[in-house]
Amino acid sequence: MSPLSHIKVLDLSRVLAGPWASQLLADLGAEVIKIENPKGGDDTRHWGPPYLKDSEGNDTTESAYFLCTNRGKQSVCVDINTEEGQAVIKSLASECDVLIENFKVGGLAKYGLGYESLSKLNKGLVYCSITGFGQTGPYKDRLGYDFLIQAMGGLMSVTGEPTAFGGQPQKIGVALTDIMTGLYASNGILAALTERERSGLGQYIDLSLFDVTAATLANQASNYLVGGITPDRLGNAHPNIVPYQSFAVADGHIVITVGNDTQFESLATVLGLEELAADERFMTNSLRVKNRSELISIIQSALHENSSEYWLNQCEVHGVPAGPINTIDQVMNDPQIKARKMRVTLDHANSDHFEMVGNPIKFSRTPIKYTSAPPTLGQHTESVLARLKAQKAK
Numbered sequence: 277m278s279p280l281s282h283i284k285v286l287d288l289s290r291v292l293a294g295p296w297a298s299q300l301l302a303d304l305g306a307e308v309i310k311i312e313n314p315k316g317g318d319d320t321r322h323w324g325p326p327y328l329k330d331s332e333g334n335d336t337t338e339s340a341y342f343l344c345t346n347r348g349k350q351s352v353c354v355d356i357n358t359e360e361g362q363a364v365i366k367s368l369a370s371e372c373d374v375l376i377e378n379f380k381v382g383g384l385a386k387y388g389l390g391y392e393s394l395s396k397l398n399k400g401l402v403y404c405s406i407t408g409f410g411q412t413g414p415y416k417d418r419l420g421y422d423f424l425i426q427a428m429g430g431l432m433s434v435t436g437e438p439t440a441f442g443g444q445p446q447k448i449g450v451a452l453t454d455i456m457t458g459l460y461a462s463n464g465i466l467a468a469l470t471e472r473e474r475s476g477l478g479q480y481i482d483l484s485l486f487d488v489t490a491a492t493l494a495n496q497a498s499n500y501l502v503g504g505i506t507p508d509r510l511g512n513a514h515p516n517i518v519p520y521q522s523f524a525v526a527d528g529h530i531v532i533t534v535g536n537d538t539q540f541e542s543l544a545t546v547l548g549l550e551e552l553a554a555d556e557r558f559m560t561n562s563l564r565v566k567n568r569s570e571l572i573s574i575i576q577s578a579l580h581e582n583s584s585e586y587w588l589n590q591c592e593v594h595g596v597p598a599g600p601i602n603t604i605d606q607v608m609n610d611p612q613i614k615a616r617k618m619r620v621t622l623d624h625a626n627s628d629h630f631e632m633v634g635n636p637i638k639f640s641r642t643p644i645k646y647t648s649a650p651p652t653l654g655q656h657t658e659s660v661l662a663r664l665k666a667q668k669a670k
Contacts, residue, residue, distance in 0.1 A: 278305020279642050283469065286368050287311065287349065288377040288384070290318040292422070292451055293406050293485065295345040296458025297465065298376050302348030303635045303644050309368060309660060310346065310651065314353040317653040318342060328627050336626040343650045347622065347632060351651035352660045362387050367664050370397040373478075374465055378406040381416050391480045401478040402468040404461050410484035420485050422451035429453065429489025434496050436509045443509055457488045513572075518564040519543070522601065523576055527583045532575075533597045537561065542594040546587070547578040608633075622649040 283306040287298040295310075295318070302308040312318055324339035355361040366389070369375055375394065377384055384390050391403040405411065408420015426432050426447050437443025464481045472478055490497065495516060499505045507515050512531070514520035519540075520533050534540050537560060544552040552558055552574065557567040564571055579587060584600060591598035600606075607613060617634055624630035635644045 277642065278645055279639070281305040283307070283374065284372045285309070285374040285376065286365075286372040288365070288375065288379070288389075289406060290378065291320055292345060292454035293457040293461065294376045294378045294404075295320075296455055297404070297406075297461035298349065299345050299347055300458070300462045300635070301374070301465070303637075303646070305642075305645065306374075308349040309372075309656075310349040310351050311354050311356075311365065311368075312351055312653060314355055314654065317351070317353070318346070320345075321653065328624065328630060330626055331628045338624070338626055338650070338652065343630070343632065346650035348647050349651055350656035350660060351654055352657045353654035354657075356384075356387050356389065362389060364661065364664065365389050366394065366397060367668075368660075369394045369401060372398070373400065373469065374402045374404065376404045376406070376461065376465075380419065381407060381411055395478060395480075399477055400472055402465055402472065402481065403478065404465055404481040404483060406457060406461060406483045406485070408484065409486045411482045415486070422454045422485065423447055425453045425485040425489050429486055430493055430496070431489055434493075434507050434509055434515075437511045438509050441511075443511065445509065453485050453489050453492075456492050457483060457485050460488050460491075513568075516565065517561060518568050518571060519575055521572070523579045525579050525582065525584045525587055529601050530579075530584045530587055531599050531601060532591070535597065539596055540564070543575075543591075543596045546590045546594050546596055547575065549574070549578060620646055622646055624649040625652050625655065 280301060283301065285298055285301050285306050285308040287294065287308050287310045289295055289298065290312075298308050298310070310318075316322065320342040321337065321339055323341040325335070326340045327335040328338040328340070328343060330336050352364075354364050356365060365387075369389075382390070385393070391401075391405075394403065395401055407416070408425060409415035409418055426435075427445070431453065432445035432447055435448060436446035461481070461483050464483065468479050468481060496507050499507055499515060510521075512522040517533075517535065520535070522529050522531050532543065534543055540558070540561075541553040544550050552571070556563070558564050558571050588598055588600065590596075602610065608619060613619065616636075616638075618636070620632055620634040622630050622632060630649055632646075632649075634646075637644060
């Protein structure tokens with residue numbers, strides 16, 4: 277039995293943050309009913325190409341973007357602008373444990389579908405609202421998208437090449453603010469469900485992309501709050517650890533991540549520069565951070581002399597953490613990824629061969645079960661509404 281097989285989720289969210297949270301809950305065994313607008317459904321269904329191919333190699337209407345975050349769900353088309361649609365949502369909410377939504381502030385309350393209304397129908401409902409800036413504060417009515425929040429939340433200010441080298445702020449290559457918000461949402465939901473076991477009561481969760489971005493600045497935020505340092509971009513270097521960055525080698529680039537003084541001594545051996553470990557400028561991490569430029573220049577000069585294969589082999593032999601900079605296709609075909617079963621194949625209504633990235637959580641007793649592929653638009657409308665009708669008839 278899956279960890280959340282007793283939990284039922286009503287998902288009114290779309291795009292990425294909310295669907296990421298509900299997909300994780302589905303992976304953990306929850307029943308997830310995804311409510312979609314009959315006129316096109318989730319926005320991301322149309323965010324392509326690429327689209328899933330059918331058995332004859334033709335594009336279907338299922339975008340790769342939508343497919344990455346909606347497995348294990350039932351798609352039900354409901355028009356919440358109508359009284360009939362609102363009644364369906366209320367009926368479903370009255371029997372669900374969790375509701376996730378990412379409408380703008382007050383967007384569902386005007387339909388009688390806000391927390392105050394639905395909690396009267398179901399006192400145990402855990403209701404999670406995800407917005408750009410939260411339900412309070414001067415920005416609460418603003419729209420917020422991942423790219424915008426990466427900029428406003430400081431993440432872009434520490435991503436990219438240094439200002440001194442003419443670098444510009446850069447967004448991260450995936451919508452990481454949305455992803456992290458989805459993970460915080462699922463954690464908050466699970467905590468609320470755990471507390472409900474004692475109190476018998478649900479509660480409201482107010483989650484903001486802006487808050488999450490600030491929270492996940494981690495050591496960079498702490499560097500400012502504790503040390504008064506407003507960090508600049510360092511490219512692929514680390515603000516608090518040296519050497520911990522990418523380096524050019526004879527045939528490309530590799531990453532070396534030295535986390536302690538013992539590893540630095542090993543790196544000095546790998547480079548044939550044992551004297552570096554005894555150099556007063558570099559003997560501790562604090563000194564290496566202080567004398568970053570001199571040390572990196574020395575290391576870089578040495579690494580230019582050989583190939584990535586040579587250096588990575590030497591680093592592995594001597595216990596120095598290092599690795600290649602893989603492309604996505606290399607990652608997806610990496611033997612470690614395959615051994616960990618991080619590629620999964622599911623049966624999809626429109627394709628006889630559909631693959632997704634798997635869930636990274638490995639349970640010892642209750643393993644993740646992939647119950648179904650992402651649904652086509654409205655795939656389960658008839659069956660879910662028929663069940664509701666049958667329940668009312670009893």
